[in-house]
Amino acid sequence: xxxxxxxxxxxxxxxxxxxxxxxxxxxxxxxxxxxxxxxxxxxxxxxxxxxxxxxxxxxxxxxxxxxxxxxxxxxxxxxxxxxxxxxxxxxxxxxxxxxxxxxxxxxxxxxxxxxxxxxxxxxxxxxxxxxxxxxxxxxxxxxxxxxxxxxxxxxxxxxxxxxxxxxxxxxxxxxxxxxxxxxxxxxxxxxxxxxxxxxxxxxxxxxxxxxxxxxxxxxxxxxxxxxxxxxxxxxxxxxxxxxxxxxxxxxxxxxxxxxxxxxxxxxxxxxxxxxxxxxxxxxxxxxxxxxxxxxxxxxxxxxxxxx
Ligand code: NCD
Numbered sequence: 420x421x422x423x424x425x426x427x428x429x430x431x432x433x434x435x436x437x438x439x440x441x442x443x444x445x446x447x448x449x450x451x452x453x454x455x456x457x458x459x460x461x462x463x464x465x466x467x468x469x470x471x472x473x474x475x476x477x478x479x480x481x482x483x484x485x486x487x488x489x490x491x492x493x494x495x496x497x498x499x500x501x502x503x504x505x506x507x508x509x510x511x512x513x514x515x516x517x518x519x520x521x522x523x524x525x526x527x528x529x530x531x532x533x534x535x536x537x538x539x540x541x542x543x544x545x546x547x548x549x550x551x552x553x554x555x556x557x558x559x560x561x562x563x564x565x566x567x568x569x570x571x572x573x574x575x576x577x578x579x580x581x582x583x584x585x586x587x588x589x590x591x592x593x594x595x596x597x598x599x600x601x602x603x604x605x606x607x608x609x610x611x612x613x614x615x616x617x618x619x620x621x622x623x624x625x626x627x628x629x630x631x632x633x634x635x636x637x638x639x640x641x642x643x644x645x646x647x648x649x650x651x652x653x654x655x656x657x658x659x660x661x662x663x664x665x666x667x668x669x670x671x672x673x674x675x676x677x678x679x680x681x682x683x684x685x686x687x688x689x690x691x692x693x694x695x696x697x698x699x700x701x702x703x704x705x706x707x708x709x710x711x712x713x714x715x716x717x718x719x720x721x722x723x724x725x726x
Pocket of ligand 1: 473474545551554584585646647685686687
């Protein structure tokens with residue numbers, strides 16, 4: 420079978436390729452009409468075995484904005500998975516109906532298996548607590564527009580660093596840039612998994628600190644990446660209830676923050692950012708949503724080999 424290029428892990432893209440995607444994403448923002456027919460006649464399939472608003476709809480919006488069409492399902496119960504079909508068979512089938520696939524699955528590694536059986540490129544749209552490369556591309560386009568650079572940034576991650584796949588992917592991506600420093604803020608029980616510390620932070624000699632105290636590190640941060648406590652990945656509801664409100668960002672807590680801090684959040688927000696923060700110019704999370712559409716347009720074009 421001829422190998423097509425998929426995207427399962429953000430590190431499959433070189434930093435040069437990320438720069439190119441950011442560049443194309445920015446060109447699309449400046450002149451969307453020039454891209455309106457780039458994918459005429461092409462079909463994107465969105466296979467979402469787990470709920471999503473932003474990721475699925477932004478993939479669909481991206482393909483429609485390129486002139487293509489979309490099909491798919493938004494929950495496992497409305498697909499043949501409910502009859503016991505394997506991911507491999509679902510993907511073999513769907514790759515006969517589409518030119519590119521975006522797949523979200525609660526099991527780590529499922530999109531990788533899908534890519535091995537697909538005739539068309541597969542994009543990992545989030546696999547369990549593991550990875551979420553297109554959210555990372557969204558985050559990188561946001562960082563580039565907010566800060567103008569990827570180098571010499573101190574990035575604080577706050578909330579559920581254990582199960583938060585967007586955190587794991589963004590730490591991997593940032594670990595390749597000069598001068599990156601990472602600050603990890605979480606309750607003891609939701610600390611960054613040791614495999615990410617070992618294989619990403621230690622391996623790349625990235626300076627990092629771990630703390631439970633957000634306010635103590637606030638003045639050091641260029642970027643604050645807030646995250647939701649991932650209820651669906653907990654084994655029991657009691658632990659979730661105990662930990663869910665560990666960190667709530669309020670205007671008060673931002674008093675010691677830098678003037679040019681950027682606050683990111685992959686969304687959905689539950690309680691962890693008070694709505695009073697939304698009007699602070701440093702709140703970049705709704706701008707971030709908008710960037711998600713454009714970077715996915717750039718990625719779809721790249722994987723389909725369209726200039
Ligand atoms: C994130 C995800 O699905 O991992 N959301 C997203 O893709 N925009 C974060 C989350 O669900 O908390």
